[in-house]
Amino acid sequence: MKFIKSFAFAVLVFGIISCSKPEKTSRDEPIKPVPISKIDNAQKVELGKMLFFEPRLSKSGFISCNSCHNLSTGGADNLPSSIGHGWQLGPINSPTVLNAKFNLAQFWDGRAKDLQDQAGGPIANPGEMASTHTLAIEILQSIPQYVDLFKSIYSVDKITIEEVTDAIAAFEETLTTPNSRFDQWLFGDENAITDVEKAGYALFKEKGCVACHNGVGVGGTSYQKFGVVKAYEKDTETLGRFDVTKNEQDKYFFKVPLLRNIELTAPYFHDASTVDLVEAVQVMAEYQLGQQLTQDEQNKIVAFLKTLTGDQPVITYPILPPSTAKTPPPDRN
C-alpha cells in the first residue's frame, strides 16, 4: 500500500515534468534539435526506471544500469572504462545513455540493434553485472510488488527478460536532453549562442566534422573508422565493428559517438585516451580529416560543442520494493 502510494506519486511527478510541448520548426541544418520526449505509458516508464536503478539485477546486488550510465553525470560514469563485478575493469569507455535512442544501434560496435536488445547485455556479462537472465528473473519474480507491476503493465504472471528489457528501454527512451542552447538557436533564437560559438559551428561544418557528427544526436548515425587518414596507434587491440561482422574492412570501425552533452561525458573516445575536449577535437581533425586546426579554431569548435548540453532528465529517485524470503541472496564473490 505504502509502496503503491509512492509509486503513484512518482508517476505523477514524472508525468508532470515530462509533459510535451507543441512542435516547433527548426532551421535547415545537418544537426536537428532533440525533440521533447513523449511518454505513452507512464507506468511502464516508471517500472523501467526502477529496473534501471535496480542493483539486484547484478549478481552482487551492488551494480545497476545507473552505476555505469549515471544520470547524475551525463548518463556515463566518467571513468576510462566501467568497474564491473569483482572490480573487473571493462574493455571500453562506457557510452552515455542520454539520447541513446538516436543511435542507429547500441554499443560502440553496434552489436545490439536497439535499446531493448542492449539492456539484456550487461546484466549477463560476467565482467559487468555478472548475473544471468534466469537469476535476474528469479529475483524479480520473488518480489510481489514487481510481480504486480509486470502483471499490470504486460498482463503476465511470469516475468521474462523480454518485459524486463522492454521496460528498461521504455525508460531510456525518455532520457533525452532537449532545450540546449544550440537547439534554442536551431529554433530561431539568434541570441541563444554567441558569435564565437556560431563561428565554432561554422568551422564544425567547414572542416567536415559534421559529415559524421550530424542528426539529432550529433553522431550515432554511422560507423566510421578511427583513423581514416592516419592510422590510430594508441589502441590497436579494440577491433570495433569487426567483432560483429567479421569483415576485415570493418576493423577499427566504431559507431560515431553522440556529441550531445559532450562536456559532461569525459573521458573521450572508445579508449578514453583524453579527458580534454580540445585535445579530442584536435585528434579527430588529425586522424579523421587530415587537418591541423589552429588553437583558435579548436577553441571555437569546443565553444560550439558546449552549447550542445541540454536539459538533463529530472528523475525522481525510485523506491525499490524489498526482497523476500524467496529472493536469491546477493553473491559478492
Add this chain to the structure above:
Amino acid sequence: MKFIKSFAFAVLVFGIISCSKPEKTSRDEPIKPVPISKIDNAQKVELGKMLFFEPRLSKSGFISCNSCHNLSTGGADNLPSSIGHGWQLGPINSPTVLNAKFNLAQFWDGRAKDLQDQAGGPIANPGEMASTHTLAIEILQSIPQYVDLFKSIYSVDKITIEEVTDAIAAFEETLTTPNSRFDQWLFGDENAITDVEKAGYALFKEKGCVACHNGVGVGGTSYQKFGVVKAYEKDTETLGRFDVTKNEQDKYFFKVPLLRNIELTAPYFHDASTVDLVEAVQVMAEYQLGQQLTQDEQNKIVAFLKTLTGDQPVITYPILPPSTAKTPPPDRN
C-alpha cells in the same frame, strides 16, 4: 547557467515536497512519531544531496555515500557488508542512513558523535571510498560550480572537509520517514494498524523489546550487549563499543539499531546473520531477553514491525557538475 537553472529547479522541487505541517500530539507511548523534517537552508541541503551522490568523493570515482546507503533501498545496501574500493568487503553490515539523526551517535560502535562526524569517515577509509580528505577537497575545488556553491552557502573561497561534511549532514538530517502506519496510529487513527499489529505492539512492550527499541527511531538510544542473557556465538570477533572505549565491559556492545523501515533493510544485525525478520525477532528474544516466543508471537511482532515503514524521502536525483582539466582523475587501482 544551465547548471544553475537545474539547481534552482531541484531546490524548488525539494522545497515543495518537504514543506512542513502543523505539529500534532501523539499518544503517550515509548515509541514517538517521526517528525516532519523542516529544512532551514534548502541550498545547503541541495549541496549536501549532490555530495551524498558524488562518486568523485571516492578514489575510484565509482563509490558515493549512496552506494552503501542507497536511498532506493531503505537507506542501506541490503548486503551482508558493503563493497568498497577494489571490491573489498566491509567488516560490518551497513546501517541505514534513514532517520540516522535519531541515533545517540553514529556507526555500530558509536565512534562518530553525529552525522557530520560520521560523513568524513568512509571518504578516507581505505576499505570504503579510499580517498583522502585532501584529495576529495582538491577535486571539489577544481570544479567551479562546487566552488560557487560553497562560497554562496559558507562564504568560503577554499573548501574544507568541515563544509563538505556539514552539507552532507544537513542533507542526511532531512532523510526521515514520517507517516508510517504506526505513527498514524500514534497520532490517534485507530484504524491505521490492524488488531494483529496492535497485538504485536503489545507483545513488543510486554516481552521487553521496547526497553532498548524505543524513542523516535525505535532504537538508537543506547548501547547494548549482543548476548545479554546468552553469549552470542556466531560472531565473536567484532567487539563493538570496546573498540572505541577500550573498556573490557564494553565488549560486544553495539548501538541498538533503529527499527524504522526494518522490512526494507535486511540482512539484520551487525553481522548480517539473517535476512528473515521472524528469525531476527526470535534471536533477539532468546539472546537479549532469555525467552522463547511462540510462532504466533513472533508473527505478531513482525506484523507490528512492518507498520514502522514510513514515507521514503522523495529525492530528485542530482545533476553533478563536470570535472575540469584541473580535476585529479579517478584512480581505480
